[in-house]
Amino acid sequence: MLQSNSDETMKKIYRIGRFQFDSYTEYKKGLEDVKKIKYISDEVDINEQGVALRLYTLIRQKDIKFQSVIGEDYLLYLSDLLADDYKELADEGMESLAVDRGGGFPRKIAGILCIITAILCFGYFFGNEYLDYRKAREVKELQESRETSKAAQYIADYINKSLRGETEEEVADEEFLAQPGVSMEEQEAEPPVEEPPSILPEYAALHAENPDLAGWIKIPGTEIDYPIMQSLDSNEYYLKHNFEKEEDKNGSIFMDMRNNVIDRDDNLMIYGHNMKSGMMFGSLGEYLDETYWKNHKRIQFHTLYDREEYDIIAVCLAKVEYQDEDVFRYYDFLNAEDEAAFAEYKRNIEELKVFQDELDMNYGDKLITLSTCNYYIEDGRLFLIAKKVDGA
Numbered sequence: 001m002l003q004s005n006s007d008e009t010m011k012k013i014y015r016i017g018r019f020q021f022d023s024y025t026e027y028k029k030g031l032e033d034v035k036k037i038k039y040i041s042d043e044v045d046i047n048e049q050g051v052a053l054r055l056y057t058l059i060r061q062k063d064i065k066f067q068s069v070i071g072e073d074y075l076l077y078l079s080d081l082l083a084d085d086y087k088e089l090a091d092e093g094m095e096s097l098a099v100d101r102g103g104g105f106p107r108k109i110a111g112i113l114c115i116i117t118a119i120l121c122f123g124y125f126f127g128n129e130y131l132d133y134r135k136a137r138e139v140k141e142l143q144e145s146r147e148t149s150k151a152a153q154y155i156a157d158y159i160n161k162s163l164r165g166e167t168e169e170e171v172a173d174e175e176f177l178a179q180p181g182v183s184m185e186e187q188e189a190e191p192p193v194e195e196p197p198s199i200l201p202e203y204a205a206l207h208a209e210n211p212d213l214a215g216w217i218k219i220p221g222t223e224i225d226y227p228i229m230q231s232l233d234s235n236e237y238y239l240k241h242n243f244e245k246e247e248d249k250n251g252s253i254f255m256d257m258r259n260n261v262i263d264r265d266d267n268l269m270i271y272g273h274n275m276k277s278g279m280m281f282g283s284l285g286e287y288l289d290e291t292y293w294k295n296h297k298r299i300q301f302h303t304l305y306d307r308e309e310y311d312i313i314a315v316c317l318a319k320v321e322y323q324d325e326d327v328f329r330y331y332d333f334l335n336a337e338d339e340a341a342f343a344e345y346k347r348n349i350e351e352l353k354v355f356q357d358e359l360d361m362n363y364g365d366k367l368i369t370l371s372t373c374n375y376y377i378e379d380g381r382l383f384l385i386a387k388k389v390d391g392a
Contacts, residue, residue: 056075330348
């Protein structure tokens with residue numbers, strides 16, 4: 001079994017320059033994109049005024065279609081080129097205002113017009129569309145880093161074990177022999193020493209880069225495939241910061257600062273912005289369609305230490321309540337003090353759920369709650385409750 005998995009992990013990789021492809025089909029798509037980019041470069045002068053803008057627009061409108069990461073990289077190159085052009089345009093406008101060699105008032109007007117043009121262009125290319133594209137690229141890089149780390153660690157473990165010629169039985173024997181003079185029966189009777197859990201291989205590098213990493217969430221068939229952050233100081237920080245801790249209107253998917261994933265809480269609260277672009281938790285609104293919910297129930301949820309799967313059991317609408325009101329707040333349920341407290345929580349969820357399916361939730365279940373804004377009412381919230389799948 002190990003040999004088969006290793007062979008699969010070490011399968012042939014196709015390369016075009018600095019890009020790599022896991023299959024021949026993807027490699028062929030990359031070659032087609034290279035040909036298309038070469039044709040564009042041969043036919044037009046990218047430095048000619050207006051050319052880069054027209055190309056950028058045609059690609060974004062899908063009039064020119066690319067099929068691989070090579071095409072995505074070319075679009076990013078165009079956007080960077082445009083950003084440089086508009087910065088230069090703004091600088092020229094400022095220079096024309098500062099230097100007046102007999103041009104007088106008309107020259108100043110021309111400078112002002114240049115600055116206005118540059119500002120408008122910046123507004124277009126550094127508006128939501130451009131930033132969303134940048135964000136998508138950043139998230140994809142994090143996803144690739146996660147998968148690369150996982151594969152690299154697996155290969156390293158397999159090679160090291162093969163070189164040592166160890167089997168699982170041999171490793172176990174070495175552990176017993178590590179305490180000379182003590183019988184196996186005595187060693188077996190000793191209570192295990194509690195050690196902090198090991199971080200999963202796929203998250204080790206990312207966690208070293210940002211220790212606020214708390215896990216990963218992916219919902220197959222949707223756009224949700226993101227790292228989960230957790231600031232222990234504030235629930236506000238990752239509303240406006242990304243994985244690199246840079247200010248970002250999209251923020252990050254993040255876990256409530258009150259949650260503990262090692263001494264596991266009954267319910268982990270996970271938040272994300274409802275972005276119009278569909279990024280972060282912008283696609284959770286799709287779950288208000290019952291068919292969509294039933295076709296996308298399974299969540300792959302990993303903490304830094306465990307790989308788990310959950311099924312969405314309730315889609316709910318609520319609102320943020322004022323602090324002085326004595327009302328149910330779904331976002332304050334982290335642990336059930338006893339069975340009666342859990343029953344009260346379940347009763348409240350029954351009242352907030354959108355669909356009338358029986359609520360499959362019992363005392364002792366491990367839950368996660370995904371929460372985002374919803375504008376059906378002022379301070380409205382949409383939240384999904386998912387239950388850990390037995391054996392997952």
